[in-house]
Amino acid sequence: EVQLVESGGGLVKPGGSLRLSCATSGFTFSSYIMNWVRQAPGKGLEWVSSISSSSSYIYYADSVKGRFTISRDNAKNSLYLQMNSLRAEDTAVYYCARDYCTGGSCNLFDSWGQGILVTVSS
Amino acid sequence: EIVLTQSPGTLSLSPGERATLSCRASQSVNNDYLAWYQQKPGQAPRLLMYSASARATGIPNRFSGSGSGTDFTLIIYGLEPEDFAVYYCQQYGDSPTFGQGTKVEIK
Numbered sequence: 660e661v662q663l664v665e666s667g668g669g670l671v672k673p674g675g676s677l678r679l680s681c682a683t684s685g686f687t688f689s690s691y692i693m694n695w696v697r698q699a700p701g702k703g704l705e706w707v708s709s710i711s712s713s714s715s716y717i718y719y720a721d722s723v724k725g726r727f728t729i730s731r732d733n734a735k736n737s738l739y740l741q742m743n744s745l746r747a748e749d750t751a752v753y754y755c756a757r758d759y760c761t762g763g764s765c766n767l768f769d770s771w772g773q774g775i776l777v778t779v780s781s
Numbered sequence: 782e783i784v785l786t787q788s789p790g791t792l793s794l795s796p797g798e799r800a801t802l803s804c805r806a807s808q809s810v811n812n813d814y815l816a817w818y819q820q821k822p823g824q825a826p827r828l829l830m831y832s833a834s835a836r837a838t839g840i841p842n843r844f845s846g847s848g849s850g851t852d853f854t855l856i857i858y859g860l861e862p863e864d865f866a867v868y869y870c871q872q873y874g875d876s877p878t879f880g881q882g883t884k885v886e887i888k
Contacts, residue, residue, distance in 0.1 A: 703869060703879055703880070703881045703882050704818075704826065704869055704871070704879040705879065706876070706877040706878070706879070718876070720876070754825055754826075759828070759831075761831060761832070762812070762814075762832055763812070764811075764812065764814045764873055764874060765873070766873040766876075766877040767814075767816055767828070767831050767871075767873050768818075768826070768828060768871075769828050769837065771825035771826060771827075772825065773824075773825055774825055
């Protein structure tokens with residue numbers, strides 16, 4: 660069974676930092692592109708970042724570029740998101756999501772973690 | 782960035798009825814790379830459809846997707862109690878973006 664479990668969320672002040680982790684099991688982690696997707700309270704979904712299987716290709720949404728850093732450790736089957744210079748508008752549930760590539764395209768999300776809440780407030 | 786607009790915002794229906802959800806893109810979606818997700822309160826989204834009309838693994842055939850270019854539709858035939866949820870469309874032909882969601886609620 661595919662499992663993704665996020666951790667590391669919590670309350671942080673504006674301008675602060677936080678590091679999210681996503682521990683995975685049940686699939687060959689090193690073979691998959693991985694993503695972070697977030698959802699502000701009561702709002703819709705927003706893709707945040709993706710990282711290729713070997714970390715060679717990394718992409719960010721404009722809203723987090725220069726502040727967030729995605730990384731992975733294939734030996735530990737884990738995905739990370741380092742979040743710096745946090746703003747109130749970064750408050751959201753952050754989901755770790757496995758990428759599904761089909762028909763020549765990726766950035767489709769076929770497995771999700773349960774999500775972790777990040778609250779940015781003074 | 783491709784902006785996806787979903788309509789209606791809320792659909793009030795009874796079990797057994799048909800739900801028709803719309804997703805319109807601000808520009809043509811490459812190769813009709815359009816997906817639909819279902820999200821229930823307190824849960825993560827679940828992939829329902831991809832490539833506009835292909836059902837994901839384990840999704841019942843009462844869910845049907847169609848459309849191309851800029852206009853896409855998700856139809857749920859014969860709503861079951863477990864289908865009442867929020868539905869999001871997503872394009873993945875470009876940097877991925879989501880619609881704002883359509884809530885299907887019990888009338």
